[in-house]
Structures are given as C-alpha cells and as structure tokens.
Amino acid sequence: MSEFKRRKFLQSTAAVAAGAAAGPFIWVKDANAQWRGAPEKGAKLRVLRWSRFVQGDIDRYMVNVKAFQDKYGIEVRVDNEGWEDVRPKAAVAANTGAGPDIILSTNDDANLYPEKLVDVTDVCTYLGAKYGGFYPVCDPYLRPDGKKWIGVPLGVAGVAMVYRESHMKAAGFDSFPKDTDGFLKLCKALKEKGTPPGFALGNATGDGNTWCYWLLWAFGGKLVDANNKVVVDSPETLKALEYARELYGTFAPGTLSWLDPNNNKAFLDGQISLTNNGISIYYAAKNSQDPKVKEMAADINHSNMPVGPIGRPAEFQLFFNQMIFKYTKYPNAAKEFLRFMMEAEQMDPWVQAAIGYVTPALKYYEKNPIWTVDPKHTPYRNSMINMVPSGYAGRMGYASAGALSDFIVVNMIAEAASGSKTPKEAAERAQKRAERYYKI
Numbered sequence: 001m002s003e004f005k006r007r008k009f010l011q012s013t014a015a016v017a018a019g020a021a022a023g024p025f026i027w028v029k030d031a032n033a034q035w036r037g038a039p040e041k042g043a044k045l046r047v048l049r050w051s052r053f054v055q056g057d058i059d060r061y062m063v064n065v066k067a068f069q070d071k072y073g074i075e076v077r078v079d080n081e082g083w084e085d086v087r088p089k090a091a092v093a094a095n096t097g098a099g100p101d102i103i104l105s106t107n108d109d110a111n112l113y114p115e116k117l118v119d120v121t122d123v124c125t126y127l128g129a130k131y132g133g134f135y136p137v138c139d140p141y142l143r144p145d146g147k148k149w150i151g152v153p154l155g156v157a158g159v160a161m162v163y164r165e166s167h168m169k170a171a172g173f174d175s176f177p178k179d180t181d182g183f184l185k186l187c188k189a190l191k192e193k194g195t196p197p198g199f200a201l202g203n204a205t206g207d208g209n210t211w212c213y214w215l216l217w218a219f220g221g222k223l224v225d226a227n228n229k230v231v232v233d234s235p236e237t238l239k240a241l242e243y244a245r246e247l248y249g250t251f252a253p254g255t256l257s258w259l260d261p262n263n264n265k266a267f268l269d270g271q272i273s274l275t276n277n278g279i280s281i282y283y284a285a286k287n288s289q290d291p292k293v294k295e296m297a298a299d300i301n302h303s304n305m306p307v308g309p310i311g312r313p314a315e316f317q318l319f320f321n322q323m324i325f326k327y328t329k330y331p332n333a334a335k336e337f338l339r340f341m342m343e344a345e346q347m348d349p350w351v352q353a354a355i356g357y358v359t360p361a362l363k364y365y366e367k368n369p370i371w372t373v374d375p376k377h378t379p380y381r382n383s384m385i386n387m388v389p390s391g392y393a394g395r396m397g398y399a400s401a402g403a404l405s406d407f408i409v410v411n412m413i414a415e416a417a418s419g420s421k422t423p424k425e426a427a428e429r430a431q432k433r434a435e436r437y438y439k440i
Contacts, residue, residue, distance in 0.1 A: 037122070039333030044075045047337075048089060049104035050320075051080045053157075053280040053357060060353030064346040071340075074333055083205045083260065083318075087405065093325055101328040102337065106205060107319050107390055108141050110151045111401040117150045118324035118331050123339050124149040131344070131364035135384040138361050140396040141319055151324075152338045153361035156317035157278045158383030159210040160302040167195040167273035167299075176303040180218055183306040184247055190273055191250040197274035198251050198266050200258035201414040206318045207260050208410045209390075211276040211305075213316035216240050216409055217388055218308025223403060223434055224394035230438050232412070233424075233431040239309075241416035241423035248417035256418055268293055276305070279380055283355050302379045304386060313386035320358065359383040399437040408433050 047065075052058040058080065065076050079100070081089065086105050093099030094113035110117060124143075128134050138153040139146065163176060171189035173182075187197045200207040216222065221237035224230050248255075252272045254262075263275040268284060275281075285297035305315045324334040340346060348368055351360060356370045356377045361384065371381040391400030403409075412430035415421040421429065 037332055037336050037339060039072055039074060039336045040330045043072075043330035043333035044077075045102065045330060045333055045337055046077045046079070046100045047102045047104070048079045048081065048086060048100040050083050050086050050106065052354075053278060054283060054354050056353035056355060057350070057357055060350045061341075064341055064350060067346065068337060068340050072333075072336070074337075076337065087205075090323070093327075097325075097327045099325065099327075101324065101330060101334050103323050103325070104154065105321055105323065107209075107321075107404055108396050108401045109405075110142055110321050110323055111144060111397050112405075114144070114150045116326055118326055118328070118334070119148055119150070120152050120324060120335060120338070121147075121149045123152055123335050126339065127152070127342050127362060131342075131362040133363055134361050135363065135387075137319075137384060137387045137389055140389040140391060142321055144396045152322040152342065154320040154322050154342075155358045155360040156319050156383050156387065157206060157357060158359040158380035159206070159276050159278060159315070159317055160304055160379045160383075161306075162267065162275055162277045162281050162300060162302055164195065164273040164296075164299050165301045167193065170195070176301070177306055180243065180306050180308040184243065187247055187250040187274065195273040196250055196252045198255050198258070198263055198272035199275055200260065200263055201248075201256045201410065201417065202258045202262075203407045203410060204258060204260045204262075206278075207258070207263055207276060208407070209404065210316045210318060212410045212413045213388075213390065214276075214305050214314060215244060215308075215413060217314035217316070217392065218306070218310060219243065220308075220310050222393050223409060223430075224391070224400075224438060226393050228394040228399065228438055230431055230434045232409075232434055233427040237427050238423050241413065241426055244413050244417040245419065245423065256414055268296070270296075279356050279377065282376060300376070302376055304379045304382055313382075314388050315383070315386040316390060317359075317383050317387045319387075319390075356380050394438075399439075402437040403434050406433065406437075 065078060069076055083106050087109055090103045090105045090109055094116040134153055142151040142153055143149050167190060171186060171193050173186055177183045177186050190196055199211050202208060219236050219240035221234060221240045223232045263277060264281055266272045267275055267281050282297060282300045285293050285300055288294045307313055322338050324331060328334055347360060351365060351368045352370045359380055366381060371377050389396060390404045408430050412426045416423045416426035
C-alpha cells in the first residue's frame with residue numbers, strides 16, 4: 001500500500017489541528033474521576049504495538065510517548081510489528097513470563113490468558129468516568145466477568161465499504177445500497193462494467209474477519225448461541241453462504257489468497273472499485289506521489305456496511321486492546337502510561353493525526369472534529385456503535401479467542417464462496433472445528 005509523507009499529511013490536516021488548538025472540553029461525570037496513580041521510581045517500559053497503516057498514527061503516538069518520558073523521566077521503548085506477528089509474540093510473552101511490559105494487540109487476545117494480565121479496573125474506571133464511558137462492546141473483550149478490566153480498550157480500526165463514486169454511478173446507482181439485496185445488485189453491475197469488487201478471503205486478521213463475520217451475522221447466522229453452544233450449521237448460515245457464493249462470482253481474481261494489504265493495493269492500482277477497509281485507502285490516495293492515484297481520491301467514498309435480513313447493523317471491527325502483563329516490574333508506571341495516552345491532551349491530536357483510522361473506545365471522542373471536517377470520514381465514527389463482539393452471541397473467553405484466531409468463519413465463507421465445498425459442507429466443517437474450542 002502506498003504511504004503518504006508526514007509533511008503532506010500535516011498540510012492536509014492543518015485546519016483540523018487548528019480547530020483543536022484551543023484545547024478539548026472534558027466532561028467529568030463526577031468529582032471522583034481524579035487519577036492518583038504514581039509510577040515506580042527508576043521505571044523503564046517496553047511497549048509492543050501493531051504497525052501503522054497510516055503514518056500520522058505512529059508519528060503522533062511517538063510525540064505522545066516523548067511527552068510522557070519528559071514528564072516522568074521514564075524511558076519508553078516502542079517496538080512495532082504487523083498484526084499477525086503481535087498476536088503470537090503476546091502469547092509467547094504470556095506463556096514464558098517475559099517480554100514487553102505493555103502490548104497493544106487485536107480482538108480478544110486478552111481472553112486467551114486473562115490470568116497473566118494486570119487488573120486495570122482503576123484505570124478504566126477513571127477514564128470511563130471522565131470521558132463519558134466506554135462503548136458497551138468493550139465489556140465482553142476486556143471485562144468478560146462484568147467486573148474486572150483485564151485490559152484498557154483503545155478502540156477499533158473502523159471498517160466501512162470503500163468505493164469509487166463514478167464507478168457506482170456508471171453501474172446505475174445514485175447512492176450506495178443500504179441493504180444486502182441492493183449491495184449484491186451493485187456488485188453484479190460493477191462486474192458487468194469491468195470494475196469489479198474484491199474482498200479478502202485469505203486469513204486476513206482485519207479485512208477477512210470484518211467482512212466475513214458481518215456477512216454471517218447479517219443473515220442471522222452465528223458461531224454460538226447465548227449458552228456457548230456451537231450453532232453455526234444452521235439455516236441462517238446456509239443463506240449467508242449461498243449469498244457469499246453469488247457475491248464471489250463478482251470478485252476480481254485472486255481474493256482467496258488476499259491478506260490485509262492486498263485489497264488496498266488492488267484498489268489503488270485500479271483493479272477493483274469496491275472493498276471493505278479502514279480510512280487508509282482514501283488518505284493513501286490523497287497523499288500519493290502518483291498523479292493518477294492522487295486524482296482517484298476525489299472519487300473515493302465510504303459507507304457503513306449494508307444491513308441484512310436481520311434488519312439492524314451487525315458490523316465486526318478490528319478491536320485494539322492494551323494489556324499489561326503481570327511479569328512487569330513496573331505495573332504502576334505501565335498503568336500511568338496507558339492513562340496518560342488516553343487523556344484528551346494526547347488522544348485528540350492522535351485521532352486527528354491518524355485521520356480517524358482508529359475510532360476510540362471512549363464516547364467522548366465522538367466529538368473529535370476529524371469525523372466532520374470531511375463528510376467522507378463520518379461513517380467511521382459509527383464503528384463502535386454498530387459493532388458486535390466476535391464471540392456473539394455467547395461469552396467471550398478462551399474458546400471465542402481461539403475460534404477467531406483460527407479463522408473458522410473466514411475459511412467457511414471462502415470454501416462455500418469458491419465452490420470448493422457446498423454451503424452445507426462448509427457449515428458442517430466449521431461446526432466441527434468450532435466444537436473443538438467450545439467443549440462444554
């Protein structure tokens with residue numbers, strides 16, 4: 001994926017930054033929302049986080065890290081790895097009792113080793129009281145017992161439909177369809193015009209999981225019920241898989257092997273005109289050094305995921321957690337770091353610098369001007385509101401985390417969509433695979 005230069009990014013977002021320069025208004029729920037944590041003397045911290053897809057994210061993050069270091073005199077080392085690399089490294093750290101003090105990882109990784117994580121209820125209680133609370137979807141990920149927080153929610157890499165406006169109109173549509181029936185018609189029309197869609201069907205942590213879970217849920221399917229009984233082999237799932245097979249017929253070639261970067265590249269190369277992604281494609285185009293790609297930016301638009309037969313939004317977003325491991329020598333310093341990074345003085349400019357790539361987990365940040373300075377940003381503001389937890393409709397825990405990391409839903413949809421298995425065979429295989437995790 002093309003990356004934009006920080007200098008040009010700063011130029012493009014100067015107006016937003018200026019609007020926030022006067023400082024944020026912070027709503028404090030009650031007088032008890034005051035932080036009294038103090039880091040240990042001589043503390044040093046090591047942070048492992050996922051690599052940026054937007055340069056402004058890491059640039060501003062490191063500015064905030066420096067501010068923390070300057071304030072407390074605490075050395076902070078930050079390492080960056082790809083999403084797929086962070087997850088196994090976090091698991092190794094949990095099992096060996098050694099590694100980074102803080103890990104920013106994805107989805108419900110924290111539920112794989114909750115007993116290895118520092119209780120951060122005090123941090124989350126403080127932040128929630130000061131900034132309007134966390135969105136309810138954070139609870140199953142990081143407060144699975146409804147009481148103790150095992151990590152601090154950061155937010156989600158919001159996912160929406162990314163499309164070429166001119167190609168949509170050339171296919172006979174004045175606006176992006178709001179339901180799955182209209183969406184399929186659009187995809188068929190785009191294919192006929194030679195401007196096909198493309199969605200990742202490889203083991204893509206972000207793009208594969210987000211659209212495949214959405215598709216399953218949109219038709220009323222689910223991996224498990226409220227009692228954690230595996231029910232994926234159901235009539236509702238079969239309808240979703242039949243739809244997926246019809247939809248796959250409109251895709252550009254090669255999507256079965258696509259990982260997270262592939263649809264970005266295919267879109268910017270002009271191979272596809274519709275996919276699911278974060279806001280990064282739009283800004284990569286706006287800041288591209290290639291005149292043809294830069295010109296494309298004006299034609300790019302976004303829409304929230306279409307609503308299926310269930311009649312309500314059911315989006316899956318890539319969730320970001322922030323975990324402190326019990327082996328750390330400096331738990332108070334680690335808590336203070338996360339508290340500091342989530343405060344409005346740091347968070348607001350970071351959200352702007354990352355051009356809305358991350359939708360924060362605290363409701364207060366709905367007010368950030370990044371969501372309205374460009375109407376193309378606005379759909380991403382709804383990401384946490386429309387989100388359904390990956391363990392739906394059951395409880396989050398070892399089983400849900402394992403099933404997600406094993407790409408059971410993605411593989412099921414890929415098998416049925418491509419025709420390598422019938423919808424029934426794909427659902428039956430997914431049922432058996434999921435039952436290995438959900439042993440009751």
